[in-house]
Amino acid sequence: MSSPADRPAPTAPPVGGTAARARGLTKAYGQGETTVLALDAVDVDIARGRFTAVMGPSGSGKSTLMHCLAGLDSVSAGQVWLGDTEITGLRDRELTGLRRDRIGFMFQSFNLIPTLTALENITLPMDIAGRRPDPAWLEQIIDSLGLRDRLAHRPSQLSGGQQQRVACARALASRPELIFADEPTGNLDSRAGLEVLGFLRSAVDDLGQTVVMVTHDPVAAACSDLVLFLADGRIVDEMPHPTAEAVLERMKRFDVVRGRPDGTARTPAADAGEENAVGGTEPGAADADVRPDPTTDSTRALIDGTPGHRTDNDRADGDPADRVRGEAEGD
Numbered sequence: 001m002s003s004p005a006d007r008p009a010p011t012a013p014p015v016g017g018t019a020a021r022a023r024g025l026t027k028a029y030g031q032g033e034t035t036v037l038a039l040d041a042v043d044v045d046i047a048r049g050r051f052t053a054v055m056g057p058s059g060s061g062k063s064t065l066m067h068c069l070a071g072l073d074s075v076s077a078g079q080v081w082l083g084d085t086e087i088t089g090l091r092d093r094e095l096t097g098l099r100r101d102r103i104g105f106m107f108q109s110f111n112l113i114p115t116l117t118a119l120e121n122i123t124l125p126m127d128i129a130g131r132r133p134d135p136a137w138l139e140q141i142i143d144s145l146g147l148r149d150r151l152a153h154r155p156s157q158l159s160g161g162q163q164q165r166v167a168c169a170r171a172l173a174s175r176p177e178l179i180f181a182d183e184p185t186g187n188l189d190s191r192a193g194l195e196v197l198g199f200l201r202s203a204v205d206d207l208g209q210t211v212v213m214v215t216h217d218p219v220a221a222a223c224s225d226l227v228l229f230l231a232d233g234r235i236v237d238e239m240p241h242p243t244a245e246a247v248l249e250r251m252k253r254f255d256v257v258r259g260r261p262d263g264t265a266r267t268p269a270a271d272a273g274e275e276n277a278v279g280g281t282e283p284g285a286a287d288a289d290v291r292p293d294p295t296t297d298s299t300r301a302l303i304d305g306t307p308g309h310r311t312d313n314d315r316a317d318g319d320p321a322d323r324v325r326g327e328a329e330g331d
């Protein structure tokens with residue numbers, strides 16, 4: 001395990017084995033004295049065909065990293081590639097198509113459309129894109145997720161675990177290069193959570209997918225191949241072949257929050273280069289009204305007809321589910 005100081009300086013991005021990568025990825029919210037540095041010159045490589053977990057204290061930048069890697073959020077500086085395509089600098093329309101074709105999303109809140117059946121929810125992103133799912137692939141996903149006898153059910157007729165399995169199938173349906181999962185087990189009891197983690201694991205092992213999962217849960221992180229630890233918008237550590245115990249121990253090393261006089265997420269300790277200093281753990285009250293709405297993000301990611309490329313402090317009006325429903329049903 002390496003500390004930031006031990007980590008080799010980044011060279012040219014590796015080619016071939018990388019599903020996504022970022023160099024110097026920086027994301028600041030707000031301006032002037034109220035600036036929050038959510039990501040601070042992050043270099044990261046997401047290995048293709050692997051399961052990567054992202055952990056860190058609240059406010060450390062996990063969701064922001066995921067959103068920037070997925071092209072859901074603009075970056076303040078730096079570059080992001082999906083495969084060999086640099087997505088930073090792409091126009092919204094190009095980004096929309098790329099997300100739709102190459103990325104699958106899973107969110108804590110499932111984000112299923114209540115009026116659609118499980119099957120309709122699974123194929124919704126492809127239907128909106130005007131693409132037909134590969135029937136053999138779809139069948140394989142449905143069977144491996146155990147959804148065969150639930151396809152005609154609406155979300156309200158499904159348990160939380162089943163709903164998340166539908167969301168998992170939806171993320172896999174287009175056979176994306178990369179699946180981003182933001183706290184996919186956050187709304188599930190431990191049994192259903194483990195089940196969903198098992199499916200994500202087998203999506204990697206058996207279906208060759210690449211998964212990036214943000215989680216607070218050491219047990220969930222232990223299902224991954226590699227855990228990246230974020231603190232203060234930086235990757236401060238990584239752990240291959242994690243166990244829940246080792247992850248828990250590592251998380252304990254993150255210090256108690258110390259606020260910064262200038263209100264940014266960074267701490268004086270972090271400025272001094274202390275690896276285990278954590279800042280911005282509790283988003284300040286001032287941030288509370290401008291934090292991203294996960295429903296908005298996921299909805300945008302799904303329908304991708306709305307400006308999914310969020311700008312700072314951008315919030316969608318109205319009920320996002322209504323907008324998705326409207327798009328899906330052609331209202």
Ligand SMILES: Nc1ncnc2c1ncn2[C@@H]1O[C@H](COP(=O)(O)OP(=O)(O)OP(=O)(O)O)[C@@H](O)[C@H]1O
Nearest residue numbers: 029038058059060061062063064265280283287290
């Ligand atoms: N739209 C926004 N406007 C202002 N600040 C933001 C916005 N989104 C995130 N932030 C701030 O950026 C920092 C990183 O936020 P982010 O949501 O990425 O952290 P996180 O590690 O995912 O947190 P959590 O575990 O609580 O979900 C935090 O200080 C947060 O308050």
